[in-house]
Amino acid sequence: MVALTFLAFAALFAPSVTAAPAQAFSVPHVDPTKFLCQLPILKKWVCPLKGTAALNRQTPCGTAGGIQDPQGAYRFVVKYGNAARWAPSTVASTWALPNGFTNTSALPLACPQPGLDPSNYSEDCLSMVLYVPPSLSLTSSAPTLVWVHGGSFVVGSATGVGLDGSKLAIATNSIVAVVQYRLGALGFLAPNGQNNLGVKDVITALKFLKTVIPSFGGSSSKITLAGQSAGANMIRALLAVPSASNLFRSAILQSDPMNFGFIGTTTQNTLISNFTGQVNCSGGDSACLNALSTDTIINEGMNVFSWAYILDPAAGRNQPLRPVLDGSLITSPLDSTGSFPAVSKPLLITSVSNEAGPAIYGGFPALPENMFAPLCEATFGPERAAIVVAQPLYSPVPAADGSIDARAQLQQVGTDYLWRCSGWTFARSWVSHGGKAYVGEYIVGATYPSNDWVSYCAKAGVVCHEDDIQIVFGTTPNPTSAQSALATEMQQRYKAFLSSGNPNTAGVASWIAATATDVHPILLGGSGEAILGACDPSFWGSGVQYDYQFYAQ
Incomplete structure (x- = not known):
């Protein structure tokens, strides 16, 4: 009835199909929404909500109470699911604040993890934070970006540094939902045979969102998953879950360590x-x-x-607790070790120029050149290491004073095999089987707080793992002009991608879609495309196998 009424009133203000004769004056544009917003029967539906109505939404699960975030968006926190210890989660049927809180401004406690005071985490942690731009009305049918945090599946939360989704929501005119899920042994080492509990938590969150998101002006059919590092790994796992396919329509994978593959x-x-x-x-x-x-x-x-x-x-050494290729929930390895399924979802796949910087420069003092080969052998085994060491692209890199620090070579090797080349290999496979992928490499970033202690990551031109997060969210403290420009560009691209599955939009350089033979990796923060280097398919993935191939996961 409301839709019919809306159409009837909209017709009153629709332009006539009869062309008017040329005049010496112009007729001012009339925005029909301004008139419709004066009509009580339509105001609630076609106009952005204000005041108390904006902060108290009626959902199928009950009243959602929120606050206005300091950055401008309306913020709502909610417990999206319930789960007993080491049992699959179930979708919450009522809207409730996390952790028994009564104050709508309170943020959820994190899931149990090392490094936090116990007062800051709880096993009752299946929560999310919603950021809703004030511009939306109940009939906006806006997209939703669901952010899955990283942290090697053992740390992280929806309230991590830089994850305030307010600016991102406003810039993209979309709802941003930041979710958290069970970590460590509670999410990935269930002793009772319940694999992939953390993965199932995100599925539960998506089911909850599809129910409530229309109450905030969003469309239940326009959901995009996005995440960084382990968060991107989680999303890749969900791409291999047939039963979850209808819960989202596109995905953004930032710095996914695809070399590992799913665990067997x-x-x-x-x-x-x-x-x-x-x-x-x-x-x-x-x-x-x-x-x-x-x-x-x-x-x-x-x-x-x-x-x-x-x-x-x-x-593996770095992310051993991860999604399990169990054959029931996750049914495909999504790599060359098994039959790659037919796919259709559009993807953005990005990495940063110095992914391995924190691990290499934060883990080792300066290394003489003669340490490069033995450290490669300790990582890859003798057969693979011999090929890596002989690769001319990994030759010694003299510093300005002529000295050689093997960490420069190790950083490039680590970046290539863990993230860059394995991600490009995945992109080729994805488009070869029916999907669309856009590949990029950040050459401008914002040093993430966890990298502050690594002096290498503060060097000009270095973009370490995690340094893309605050760029995307627009949360870089005191950004440089280059950081601000890239944040604006990425938010424009994300806005286009959330709506159409294509990151190209007016005012930014063309981003060419990947093909089965050329991934066209755009330089984000620069111009042109990244060089192929050792990511030639004849080297990584063939001449030197990725870990998922070598260990026959």
């Missing part, structure tokens, strides 16, 4: 066996498992994380 069930069972041995509980002893303190679960989960590579080299 054999490796996963090895890690779980070690965990249950450490906590002295069998997988079927629910009483023992439920009696464990959260602190014990965190600590023993991190012990597994630290020793996983020794327990099974296929786990």
